[in-house]
Amino acid sequence: MKRLATFLLLVVSFLVRSNPLSAVPAENPFSWPIGTVVLDAGHGGTDPGAISESQATVLEKELTLDLAVRVASMLAREDELEVVMTRSDDSFVALADRAAVAAEHDPKVGKGILLVSIHANSSTFVEPSGFEVLIKHTEKRVRFLENGVKDWVMLRYANHTMGELNRLLNRENLLLASSLERSMRDEFPSARSRGVKEQDVWVLNASKVPSALVEVGFLSNRDDLVALADPQWRERMAGAIAAGILGYINRD
Ligand SMILES: [Zn+2]
Numbered sequence: 616m617k618r619l620a621t622f623l624l625l626v627v628s629f630l631v632r633s634n635p636l637s638a639v640p641a642e643n644p645f646s647w648p649i650g651t652v653v654l655d656a657g658h659g660g661t662d663p664g665a666i667s668e669s670q671a672t673v674l675e676k677e678l679t680l681d682l683a684v685r686v687a688s689m690l691a692r693e694d695e696l697e698v699v700m701t702r703s704d705d706s707f708v709a710l711a712d713r714a715a716v717a718a719e720h721d722p723k724v725g726k727g728i729l730l731v732s733i734h735a736n737s738s739t740f741v742e743p744s745g746f747e748v749l750i751k752h753t754e755k756r757v758r759f760l761e762n763g764v765k766d767w768v769m770l771r772y773a774n775h776t777m778g779e780l781n782r783l784l785n786r787e788n789l790l791l792a793s794s795l796e797r798s799m800r801d802e803f804p805s806a807r808s809r810g811v812k813e814q815d816v817w818v819l820n821a822s823k824v825p826s827a828l829v830e831v832g833f834l835s836n837r838d839d840l841v842a843l844a845d846p847q848w849r850e851r852m853a854g855a856i857a858a859g860i861l862g863y864i865n866r867d
Contacts, residue, residue, distance in 0.1 A: 642774075643783055644727075644771045644772060644775070644780070644783075645727060645783050645784060645786075645787045645824075645825060646727075647722075647725050647726055647727040648725075648726060648727060648864070649696070649722075649726070649727045649728065649729055649863075649864045650695065650696065650697060650722050650723060650726030650727065650728065651696075651697045651698075651699060651720060651722045651726065651727075651728040651729075652690055652696060652697070652698050652699070652728075652729055652730075652731065652860060653699045653700075653701065653716055653717040653720065653728065653729065653730040653731070653824075654683045654686055654687055654690075654698060654699070654700050654701070654731055654733065655683070655700075655701040655702075655713050655716075655730060655731065655732040655733065655818065656676075656679040656680040656682070656683035656684075656700065656701065656702055656733055657675065657676070657679040657732060657733055657734035657735075657828075658675055658676035658679060658734075659676045659679075659680065659702050659704075659705055659706055659707055659708055660676075660705060660706045660707025660708075661707050662676065662707055663675065663676050664676045664679065664734070664735070665735060665736070665737035665834045665835070666737075666834065667834040667835070667840050668835070669837065669840065671844060673834055673840060673843060673844055675734065675735045675737070675834060676705065677705075678735050678831075678834075678843055678849070679733045679734055679735065680702070680703075680704075680705065681846075681849055682733050682831065682849055682852060682853050682856070683700060683733050684700075684703070685849065685850060685853030686731075686733070686853045686856050686857050686860075687700060689853060689854060689857040690857055690860065690861075693861070696864075699716060699717075699720060701713045701716050710817045710818055710821070711821070713732075713818050714730075714817075714818050714821035714822055717729075717730040717822060717823070717824050717826070718821075718822070718823050718824070719765070721765070721767050724767075727824070727825075728824045729787075729791060729824055729825040729826060729860070729863070729864075730818075730822050730824055730825070730826035730827075731791075731795070731826070731827055731828075731829065731856065731860060732816075732818050732819070732826070732827070732828040732829070733828075733829055733831065733856070734828060734829065734830050734831070735830065735831050735832055735833070735834050735843060736830040736831075736832065736833045736834070736835075737833060737834045737835045738833055738835045738836075739835070740835070741835055741836060741837065742836070743833050743835070743836060744806070744807050744832070744833050744836040744838060744839045745806050745807030745808060745809050745832065745833070745839070746796075746799050746803070746806060746807075746808060746809065746829065746830060746831050746832055747796075747808070747809035747810060747811070747812055747829075747830045748792040748793075748795045748796045748799075748810075748811045748812070748827050748828070748829050748830070749792070749811075749812055749813070749814045749816055749819065749827065749828040749829075749830065750785075750788040750789060750791075750792045750811065750812075750813055750814075750819060750826075750827050750828075751788065751813065751814075751815075751816065751819040751820045751822070751826075752813045752814070752815060752820075753785045753813065755815070755820050756777070756781050757780070757781055757784060757820075757821075757822070757823055758777070759772040759777065759780050759823055760772055760773065760777075768823075784823075784824075784825065787825035788819075788825055788826060788827060789811070790825075790863055791825045791826070791827045791859075791860075791863045792811040792827040793811055794859045794860070794862040794863040794867070795827055795829055795855075795856060795859035795860070795863070796808060796810065796811050796859070797859065797862070798855045798856070798858045798859030798862055799829070799831075799852070799855045799856070799859065801855070801858075802851055802852070802854065802855035802858075803851075803852075803855070806832075806842075809830075816828055825863075829856060831843070831852050
């Protein structure tokens with residue numbers, strides 16, 4: 616009897632797999648192993664981002680570049696992982712150009728690409744503190760196939776409906792953000808985690824690849840500012856961001 620049941624199970628699974636009409640989705644274009652990580656250091660050049668108002672003057676644009684460079688050098692140790700930065704010095708990069716770096720970079724057949732933007736927070740109040748990870752609103756729809764898209768983009772996305780691609784992308788955004796938040800929480804258990812939040816952020820809304828934005832701390836909070844200004848703390852935060860990215864890539 617048991618043998619018969621096993622046989623029937625095999626027949627059923629064969630039928631499911633071989634039936635072209637069973638709803639086997641075309642391969643999820645976001646399930647390919649990540650070959651490229653795009654790191655986006657927030658602000659830069661004429662755009663300083665947030666500025667601390669107490670103690671030493673700290674500019675958000677300097678913090679984000681410092682962190683992005685540290686994360687890049689950590690990820691560069693990984694085999695077969697390409698790291699691309701939207702800026703590697705104190706230059707101004709328009710928001711559209713930041714999103715375009717990830718949208719136009721061909722990750723090669725069978726490989727995936729993701730984007731992580733690095734920022735520091737600020738508030739008009741001194742109390743808010745801690746880190747958070749932002750993703751785009753799930754109902755904000757991305758247009759994958761616009762006029763004039765490159766051939767590899769067409770090949771990657773043409774087998775799916777726009778609704779399906781948006782659903783898959785939202786899922787990946789959440790997995791990436793959750794991995795980053797978990798990693799930061801592990802590294803800084805006494806800091807306040809403000810969690811993963813959906814927010815209207817231009818770079819995230821424009822991204823056609825899995826993406827998240829980390830806000831590492833508040834320049835407007837005294838304790839956070841002490842941490843942000845400390846290179847050792849920044850090395851630890853960079854390590855947490857790198858580990859969060861690798862956790863997502865390795866599906867830990
Ligand atoms: Zn910012």
